[in-house]
Amino acid sequence: MRLALLALLFLMTTPLPGHAVNPDEVLADPALETRAREISKGLRCLVCQNQSIDDSDASLAKDLRVLVRERLTAGDSNEQVIAYVVSRYGDFVLLKPPVNKATLALWLxxxxxxxxxxxxxxxxxxxxxxxxxxxxxxxxxxxxxxxxxxxxxxxxxx
Amino acid sequence: MSNKRLLFIIPLLVFMILVGYFAVGLTKDPSRLPNMLAGKPVPEFTLAPLLGRDDKGFSRTDLLDDVTLVNVFGSWCVACRVEHPFLMALRENNQIPIHAIDWREEDPQAGPQWLKRFGDPYTLVGDDPKSKAAISFGVTGAPETFLVDKKGVVRFKHIGPLNDQVWQSTLLPLVQQLRKESTP
Missing domain, CATH: 1.20.5 (Single alpha-helices involved in coiled-coils or other helix-helix interfaces)
Incomplete structure (x- = not known):
């Protein structure tokens, strides 16, 4: 009985990974999916702003995740996918700011x-x-x- | 002695500079992203028509011969309701052709019903349930309105509901200027 209670407590307090990625979004190719997850973690959700699109449940984040996967499936490199999203939304979409003239003071x-x-x-x-x-x-x-x-x-x- | 005194003033100076930076930063709204498309041609997109509308859908080629507005709306979007009467007025006065991207409708009937209920100010409407066009336009929320010139170049983006004040002070002067530019 005690053991069962302990087990229950353990289950209740263990944080589950809170991924927003829906099962139907996941790519069949595990290598591509890993790359998609990696890219998604670095892209800001433009609705919630302090979450990555990988974590966010916002519908725009979902559509961006799908877009990342479509581009990867079409043969884009990680850099190409990221460059495309930046060309639409600006550097702000990157959770890690790139080193450039505007951010040099921040980095140095x-x-x-x-x-x-x-x-x-x-x-x-x-x-x-x-x-x-x-x-x-x-x-x-x-x-x-x-x-x-x-x-x-x-x-x-x- | 004056050298030493200077040394004590430096931290204060640095502090003042930082305060200046932060003061400017506080006045900026981080949710307002820069318009990455400004001065660039409209991205490639092709959208299916809205159910029940007899147009052929909406694509990039529809934006290549006149100064137009492209309005991003959705039946789920509350601010679009606020904006809608103003768009209807623009249409009634024949101010400018307004095209629309009906963004992220879960039900394909929702957009057409919304337009039937509140009026349809649009020339062409494309259905964009999966944000295909919205993402390529860099849309982050609805409503957003793009001003496109005769060559199909995005010249201005307004985030949030359009109203008469924004129209008179910002958009109309731009529209008049763009109309004077020669056609390609």
């Missing part, structure tokens, strides 16, 4: 910030090290100072 920004941070750290420690060494090894006393010191010591002895 984090690396630039890291480099700036590293430079700042290096400068900070260098300056600290400099002040530390000057503090550890003060200049030796001049003759004048030695005399003064001896005088002070002699005075205190008295």
């Amino acid at each position: 920004g984090p690396f630039l910030l890291i480099i700036c941070g590293l430079i700042a750290i290096v400068l900070f420690f260098r300056r600290n090290a400099k002040t530390a060494t000057t503090a550890a090894a003060p200049a030796p006393l001049s003759d004048e100072e030695e005399k003064q010191l001896a005088k002070l010591l002699a005075e205190s002895d008295r």
